[in-house]
Amino acid sequence: MTDLVFADELPEEATTGRVKPIDPWVVMIVDDDPAVHQVTQLVMADFEFSGRRLQFLDAYSAAEGREILQSRGDIALILLDVVMESEHAGLDLARYIREELGNSFVRIVLRTGQPGQAPEEHVIKTYDINDYKEKTELTKRKLITVFYSALRSYRDIMIIEQSRQSLRRSIDAITRVYDSHNLRRFASAVLEQVAHLLGYEAQGLCASRISAYAASHMDGRLKVLAATSEYSRLLVDQEVESLPAQVREALDKALIEQQSYFEELCYVGYYRTSSGNESLLYMVFSEPVDEQARELLEIFCANVAITYESLLLREEIQDTQRSTVYIIGEAVEKRSKETGAHVRRVGELSALLAEAVGMTAGDVEFMRQASPLHDVGKIGIPDRVLNKPGKLDAEEWEVMQTHARIGFELLSKSDKRILQLGATIAYEHHERWDGLGYPRGLAGEQINVAGRIVALADVLDALVSKRCYKEAWNFDEALAYVREQAGKQFDPKLVQMLLDRLDLVRSIYERYPDN
Structure with missing residues (x-):
């Protein structure tokens, strides 16, 4: 085994803002040398990326690595040795991950102490790995760089995958949105995915207040239209009065000022349709959101409001049609x-x-x-x-x-x-x-x-x-x-x-x- 050599500490980086504790990045070390596990975990003990710490899984052979991979789908990064129970055990495991498990998400970084056993150009060309490092070149600075690069890549891939799944669910749900009751379910499902689409952990709700034209549907009070899991109970009674005080105050502020506003970890969106209906979006995030995310939130709020108004209008027309049919039928029966x-x-x-x-x-x-x-x-x-x-x-x-x-x-x-x-x-x-x-x-x-x-x-x-x-x-x-x-x-x-x-x-x- 070639000893790992670590350079001096990197300058301490500034924190990126307040962060709500969330699940750590899962990293698996597959190496037959216990010292490699110990040193890697010691050096990376204080590492943090995007508000998340690290959780290490240890496998001391490719066979152990297979067992772990069969039961877990949340591994973001694998630090993989080449020579273990066989000269190509690590390479065989890399192929197993990509081809048999079909896992294209996890980032695989090959680490070898014997580069002659697995020449870099051949390995990179032949195997679907994401990086190749000789153990002698992995100073602490370079190891941290590897972690940043791999985890950033994994994060972006998962955002794309979650977005793809969200789009699929949204398209499927659209076919079932034929009345305002189904819109509530659809909007709640989409709202659950908004945070994932934006890459943030979040909870929230969307509420509406309908103008006088739709008084037959709602009495002018603010009612919950859509909610994430934390607020899902509100979809039963829909009454805003049962919200926590800070949420009610935030919604009241937007209604009074008739505009959207942001706080550090909170967004309250306000949208008023041409018919006078008002919709509000309340979201609490794990970390501050950027301008692009804010723009998408405002678009979401506006589109839910417009769609809901259209469905209410259609229901009004359908109710009128239904009533007309009953009036005609009853007139005949009374005759x-x-x-x-x-x-x-x-x-x-x-x-x-x-x-x-x-x-x-x-x-x-x-x-x-x-x-x-x-x-x-x-x-x-x-x-x-x-x-x-x-x-x-x-x-x-x-x-x-x-x-x-x-x-x-x-x-x-x-x-x-x-x-x-x-x-x-x-x-x-x-x-x-x-x-x-x-x-x-x-x-x-x-x-x-x-x-x-x-x-x-x-x-x-x-x-x-x-x-x-x-x-x-x-x-x-x-x-x-x-x-x-x-x-x-x-x-x-x-x-x-x-x-x-x-x-x-x-x-x-x-x-x-x-x-």
């Missing part, structure tokens, strides 16, 4: 002297069955909104037929049957997806599985699944509801009828799905009772 709760229950039952057959969340919502229009064609049926208390005669029944076609013709004139679906439902919800329904006598899967679903939901609710021509059945009687008509009037698979979800069905009737 036929039936309760308006019928259309809401049919909508919820249809959504329940749509989910059961495997429709997407978007299609389930379309079913919920379109199914209340199933009887809109009754608007063209005369009162004498529509509200006749007794059984209809043949002529009257023929007139009543035309409501399916009338509803289809009314709704199919629109190119909007909900109304197109409503047209299909209106036309087919009186078709039967056995082909004996109307208006076209379709059978089985010739009937659109939306029509089959609403046929079942409509009849079940009609049975348990009072009508001008009958009294309400009790729930068990209605279920018995549905069971008996499986494979006749109704799709048997849908009947079974309904029966498998009776608790959910009953809960719909608890939420929407007849007035």
Whole structure:
């Protein structure tokens, strides 16, 4: 073994600022000489880079190094001897790390006391290592330089990798952001990654205060929209009042001054949209952030605010559309002297069955909104037929049957997806599985699944509801009828799905009772 020779101490470096204790850099020494381990750790005992100290792992052979590497993925730097249990044990380990483990992140510095065994030019060209040093040239100054260089490289590589993973998660999450509730989950996930993207340890939250136009969604108070793990409990109640005093004070200051501001380890971002909505971003960092990081934080705050506002506006439009559908459906039901709760229950039952057959969340919502229009064609049926208390005669029944076609013709004139679906439902919800329904006598899967679903939901609710021509059945009687008509009037698979979800069905009737 060649003795390590260390030069005089380097001049003491100035500290880079206050640092919150964080995980150390993990360095593994792989060398069969215990003295190398001891001297290296002694010399580097006070080393610190980017606010992090060192943690050493010791392996006295390449085989020990393999065992450690198989169980740990957080090693930043390996100081690797060449000659150990064999003349090329270190080189074989380097190849194992890169090719078999697929670890391209850890920095590998080859240290050899016998350079003739492994010529530098050949080794650098053949093996994926990051530096090559002869032990005789490793003075303390040069060893420190090696550590700075390797750890800086490892840090930057990991930032890129974390950014890549964050981008992948963000892109995946974007496809699920279709309402403000999902935006909260998405924004929280992105917020968790902001610190990693910037290369800082941080915790924080994003809060919003919505202007009067969206009062139906929020009452003008500041509420938490997104949060990292430390503040995640706030996503349940969303109330800023439960925040620590120093956080509330920081947010109040930004609201009063209506501008962002930085403190040494804290950033409070303020953004006001063109509609008057206000968003705040509160972040606490482990160390002071640079100008580039500050700019990215402000961009993040602005984009979350704009996206949230857009989703709230879209929800407002969807709520208006949903309300309009219910108003039309209820108007038809009231004309036929039936309760308006019928259309809401049919909508919820249809959504329940749509989910059961495997429709997407978007299609389930379309079913919920379109199914209340199933009887809109009754608007063209005369009162004498529509509200006749007794059984209809043949002529009257023929007139009543035309409501399916009338509803289809009314709704199919629109190119909007909900109304197109409503047209299909209106036309087919009186078709039967056995082909004996109307208006076209379709059978089985010739009937659109939306029509089959609403046929079942409509009849079940009609049975348990009072009508001008009958009294309400009790729930068990209605279920018995549905069971008996499986494979006749109704799709048997849908009947079974309904029966498998009776608790959910009953809960719909608890939420929407007849007035």
